[in-house]
Amino acid sequence: MPTSVKIFDTTLRDGTQGEGISLSVEDKIKIARKLDELGVHYIEGGWPGSNSKDIEFFDRVRDMKFANAKITAFGSTRRKDIRAEDDINLNRLIDSGVKVATIFGKSWDFHVHTAIQTTLEENLAMIYDSVRYLKSKGLEVIYDAEHFFDGFKNNSDYALQTIRKAQDAGADWIVLCDTNGGSLPGEISSIVKAVKENISTPVGIHAHNDCELGVANSLAAVQAGAGQVQGTINGYGERCGNANLSSIIPNLQLKLHYNVISEAQLASLTQVSRYVSEIANSHMPVNQPYVGNAAFAHKGGIHVSAILKDASTYEHIAPELVGNKQRVLVSELAGQSNVLVKAQELNLDFANEPQKTKEIIEKIKDLEHQGYQFEGADASLELLLRETFEGLEEIFTLESFKMIVEKTANRAVVSEAIVKVKVHGETIYTAAEGNGPVNALDNALRKALLQYYPDIQQAHLTDYKVRVLDEKDATAGKVRVLMETTDFNHSWNTLGVSSNIIEASWYALVDSLRYALLGRTRVEPAAREQQERLGLVNH
Template identity: 45%
Template sequence: MTTTASAAPRSDLLQVSPLGDAFHVFDTTLRDGAQREGITYSVADKIAVATLLDELGVGFIEGGWPGAMPKDTEFFARAAAGELTLGSAQLVAFGSTRKAGIRAKDDPQVRALLDSQAPIITLVAKSDVRHVERALRTTLEENLSMVGDTVAFLVGEGRRVFLDCEHFFDGYVADHDYGLRVAEAATTAGADVIVMCDTNGGMMPVGLHQVVAEVKARTGFRLGIHCQDDTGCAVANTVAAVQAGATHVQCTANGYGERAGNADLFAVLGNLVVKMGLPVLPDGRLGEMVRVSHAVAELANIAPNTHQAYVGSSAFSHKAGLHASAIKVDPELYNHLDPEVVGNGMHILITEMAGRASVELKAKEFGIDLAGLPQVVSRVVDTVKEREASGWSYEAADASFELLLRDELAAARGEEVTAPFRLESYRVIVENTANTVGQGRIVLSEATVKVHVGGQRVVATAEGNGPVNALDSALRAALADHLPGLAGVELIDYKVRILAGHAGTDSVTRVLVASSSTKAAGAPEWTTVGVHANVVEASWEALVDSLVYALRSAPEPVGPTPGA
């Protein structure tokens, strides 16, 4: 087949990014990523996500499909009105080619793309013979005309155009030429980039690399890549396409997208910059990846993936003692890069697998130097292993582990460890009673706590919506006058786990309590653990650790020195 070189875009329309136009990082979180089950962005959310992506330094942000989705139409209108200010990124509108049998300028959907005022338009087109004939229900020649006419019209109206060739790889297997004819029709009409889409997500890296290389050799067109993750290969496929000659990558933040999702923007960027040495982001922006990833997750109302490559909180966590021993000598021995490069950090997990090196490295995270104190390290290792055999777990409870470590260190120095308060007893009552106002029944919990604090015996009673809530409220009421610093501490998460090897209602349970200090700058968070056959006692243990940790980690004394 004959090919035509891509028409150069009009220079007066280009807002050249600091990176120039040599490589495109194209984000479609707000369009393709929004198709993930459970995600519903408001217009305000979309503006916030776009702002975050611009701060990361992506070159293009696809905002949605104006004219087809009212919310997307509003987003572009508000962006044009000045509610969205972008630095290096350019806003992109997504839409389809004209319908069969009408002129592009008369198609309302094409007009809506112009009305969006986006400087760049991504058009989606069928590039698989089977889809043209069976889904689009038109002729192969009419589909080519639809592509060429729409691209030419939009370019003539001053827009830069990228073409998404839907089902390109499946179509290429069925017919090696038709997809290239679609690409040629778009390029001849002025499209800048031909994006090869693995729409069904079924490609593997070796096969995809071969196709991209063949198309590059046969056409010379500027090629882009868009991969779904149905085989778990979207990131690998994207990297393979770049290695084969693609210079435009389409991704979504955190891999959000329909079905199994899309190529994860952060994994792709990490691989391109760190592993391949491609400067596809402005200087200094790679370190924003963790912050942006987690902020987008919050806006999407999806918990961050702790094991996500590069940006997950566990991406540089080490559990095995063997790993920790090597890391103590040189962190690079078990880390594929310095975590700080991408805005992350290394974490040592304390479990029954932990050895001496794990404890020493974890202590350094707390600002504690255990050098020259082998007996403390040995006692901590032994205690952790003994407790974990009984169901305790410090892997997700750093605060409880730090208290254990500091108590052992104080004992080794001959220092007396004084508890800020001492429990005499507690009692919890759960009452199920008739609702005298309306139908149904009312379940109330009441807790009474007797503690010794500040040289006094204090008794406090409180109600709650459950036994743990009532116990927490009663304990805080008892301590409030003597330890006023606890007023800023609040429980933000509560998890109960039935331990393996136990069954039924008499099972041993593990409770994790996450807390935060709302009065402190940056709202620090910490997690504590309790284990017992009685879930209320396990909760009590975790609650007490949480409050003690808050008191001991306060920068200044938060109350009078307590007595026993």
């Protein structure tokens, strides 16, 4: 059994076949760089015989240096009834400039007859000729035995013949594919063992996730003797996706103790996983194992009380090993331990305030009953805790705001907000237009505060979400608004709840700006005017 396992990443090829996943050439190059830093051994860049985008990718990476990974090109065996030397797709693999080619061929007799409609003998010749031709050009050849497990279960003799042909032609790796994703770990294990008894070429596994077993099947294959695992970051891929390398890599290294990547590279796994998610513009599930935002999040009071004593009571590994971190959530399920942990994070001394701790827990529970949810709004929670235990300077108070939304036959919708607030005893009356009512409200409030707090111009809204809480009440239902704001150094989330979406947005906006101004120095209007005259402040 191998002591190390090679990782073959196909995010840039198989991953892009997933619904909603589309990568530009520039995106693919960025991800390839990040995968190389992670330490994967093979990066499958695409199919140069299928589209111009992949051809451009291989042209651009031809002269790039990669520290850890070999760039591979993907294709199929030659077409039936022609010579390998005359096959356009095989020649494009050679012309792509890669040192490694991955080609797939048929292992299931049903597919030979139905999909490519040829004889079993011709299919064997297609496999042998294609591998032999690529090897004659000096390439490392990985042969993907498509539908191998289904083929083996239906006709094991023929399935084994196909991979023996690849071996005879000189394939460097033979990868067994569970293409339909319908096999179980026990089947995978027994079939891999049978293959290892029949061929001497190193074996790999390529699993799909149609039964939610892509990771389990990949691990079973390795334990049965496979030395290469193919998969994608975050499990992207066709139908239900491919085996998820973001889970496979730490499972192999931390649980099964194989040599896969370095400890430092493993510690970058969470960052790489989230980076790929951002580039792919794909929502990353918070509960994704190892790398998800909630993978090491604790909500129940009993759980939090235990992790305060020893984190291993409710964490199967130290989150830092994969670059993640422990989070304690404060909600209606919170106990005193949750609030104490949150206080420690904020450097607040709650130890001598047991009564206030109980009060804040009850207040949080009451707010969550109204529809607030602080798990995703740490900034609003911090403001609530600081108000209770430290007291916060009241930066401004609302006197009134008015929204005007006008639509005429010849003009686009125009939104205007009129805001009247009191800032340090002075009443400020401002108006501003915006791209929608919330943006107009944001602009008007900033306009009122800017003369006192010029630093506020650094913070800007980056995300805005609305959730209807009482769906049965339709448009009259209560809504929760979640806002994300950034000042280029870090981001924070705030929330507001109301039966009126504008009021809910106002609450979230107020918290956002209050949080942005924590610790900021107030500038008197007269001093600001002098700074502007001297050119020290941007208008």
